[in-house]
Amino acid sequence: MEESGASARAAVPRLMAAKAESGKSFSDIAAETGLTNVYVAQLMRRQAQLKPETAPALRAAVPALTDELVEQMMRPPFRSYHPDIVHEPAIYRLNEAVMHFGESIKEIINEDFGDGIMSAIDFYCSVDKVQAADGKTRVVVTFDGKYLPYTEQTTHVFRLTNISPSNQKSEHMSARADSNIS
Structure with a gap:
């Protein structure tokens, strides 16, 4: 629960x-x-x-x-955040970085993987402290998410078992993953 x-x-x-x-x-x-x-x-x-x-x-x-x-x-959590938390400077800067670099990151994901997204469910994140060559301390945030391709929605005849008569449209729908994924 x-x-x-x-x-x-x-x-x-x-x-x-x-x-x-x-x-x-x-x-x-x-x-x-x-x-x-x-x-x-x-x-x-x-x-x-x-x-x-x-x-x-x-x-x-x-x-x-x-x-x-x-x-x-051990119970499933209620994942949320307080909306005012985005005003906290460290969180604000993280949001700013994602917003600033997000469009370029999206383009690279699409270019390298195809039409899809990075999962935030099958996802690993870590924060590390490193020393740069110039001696300054740097923050390294790693986002490691599974690639999820968008699917093409087709109307190929696809027979699902145990479909109720009221859900006849589903009987003719199927999804197939993009075949251009390597």
Whole structure:
């Protein structure tokens, strides 16, 4: 059962307190669990679902997590954000970067992959700190999403089983992936 946004938000301070008690950063916890640092942060903010096979490693990394919190983290989250968060400078700049570079990124995706998009569901994200050649500290944000081609919608005869008489139109529709994908 999916929890409400209010329930998820109520757990966040308790989850963040457990993290603080561990004395570990998101990256430390990620290294111990095999998750990305962004995914660990999402778990702690109730923006991702903790999988049963990952729970023991997370509990070992963050001992203050109670049975109740772990159980709550294993429920499907209510993924959302407060609309005012875009005014926070770091988030505003990330949005600005995507908006500024987005059209070019889209063109390159289409040129290299075809007509499609990057999934934000089958998706990995990490944030890394690196030293540039000039000695300045740099932020590296990696978006790693599965490519999803748009499908051509055709009316080829395609017989679906167990179609109700009221849904006759579906009986003649099918989707096929773009055949130009390499």
